[in-house]
Amino acid sequence: MRPLKSFPTTMKVVVVVLIVIGIALLFAQDQETLRVSSAFGAEDREFPTYTATLVGAELTSGNQYQVLTNGVRFLPAMLDAIRGAKRRISFETYIYGKGEVAGQFTTALADAAHRGIEVRLLVDAVGAKDMEAEHAARLREAGVRIGTFNPLRWYNIEEINYRTHRKILVVDGAVGFTGGAGVADHWQGNADSPDHWRDTHLQVTGPVVSQLEAAFYENWLETGHANAPALDLPPPAMEPLAGSLVVRSSPTGGSNAVKLLYLLSIAGARRSIDLQSPYVVLDESTRYVILEARRRGVRVRMLVEGQMTDALPVKYAGRAAYDELLSAGVRIAEYQPTMMHVKATVVDDVWSIVGSTNFDNRSFELNDEINVAIADRGIARRLLSDMDADWHQSREISLDAWRSRSINEKGRERLWSAFGELF
Secondary structure, eight states: OGGGGGSSSHHHHHHHHHHHHHHHHHHHHHSSOOOOOOSOOOTTTTHHHHHHHHOOOOOOEEEEEEEESSHHHHHHHHHHHHHHHHSSEEEESSSSSSSSSHHHHHHHHHHHHHHHTTEEEETTTTTTOOOOHHHHHHHHHOOOOEEEEEOOOOGGGTTTTBOOOOOEEEEEETTTEESSOOGGGGGGGTBTTTTTTTTTEEEEEEHHHHHHHHHHHEEEEEETOOOOOOOOOOOOSSOOEEEEEEEBBBGGGTTHHHHHHHHHHTOOOOOOOEEOOOSOOOOOHHHHHHHHHHHHTTEEEEEEOOOOOSSSHHHHHHHHTHHHHTTTEEEEEOOOOOBOOOOOETTTTEEEEESSOOHHHHIIIIEEEEEEEEOOOOHHHHHHHHHHHHTTTTTOOHHHHHHHOOOOHHHHHHHHHTGGGGG
């Protein structure tokens, strides 16, 4: 065998890279296939309590939600809440970019701090790599406390995969926001051009707000800030409004509750599953519950992003499962007008999940994520109305058309599907 030292430097680098990728793929694999079924259907009264108990989350009632469709609605609502703050702002985001939207949030947060409001801003070291130094300086000068999650250092490069992908804004412990959107200009507008993404955020009041803020503090403490978390704990709700649970995942803490939430929710479907997410990449566990749902006769729709995506290799990896899903009767459509970034699932027209989690291994196994599950037909109807509108602007894929795609397309899917569990 030819000794390694005789190979050119470039070849050595390639070999090392392939070894590293191989090891990463080995560790990223879904170690156990979770064949989840549910003793209750999503429409059963016991289902919210059953699910909450299994995922280790507190089920609360008395929550009220507004579904905010696209940046034209959620950006002004979030900025208005910040500008109206009286005591405390807790804000966590994956992306804090450059541009007009970042300028608006920096100004609003700095102004709040100047008014004496306690302002904490937590950003991810990778997601917020484009945050302008001038903005960070303005915020710190105003008194905003900034935490950076998992900064990259030469001695912890192996942790580059572990990011916080959560999106949480809580103001005065009274109103909260969560969903898919970060701080960048492509969240402006009304999905009315390829430059303006389609996304959904929730505005919430009620006991869920303190759970969102508790998730914020979990990451805040991990940035090294040693201070007592400030929470306004709500009194017990008297009205049977939307029953809800906040579910968070933190792989560094060994928590995989968000994935279990999705598996249980799909297993609880008796009539319909309407799943809207970019970056849909199945592993053995998610494939199992979806195909089992079809065997039970459940109608399954999946609305995903199309060619307008910020992660085309992930798109190809996700498409590798289309043949099996379409053969099983799953309806799949790809959104056409712009990048679709919504993460919303509705089961049996009554049980909804909205938050930061994409339907892929990165969100289920690697990122810190946050989701709200809601047992409320009104919220489900609102989300389904948006999804129906999006579906009409999408290209539905038939099995025959899919099987007639080009050899090049098939090759790309086969190549990138090998990296699916890293995505």
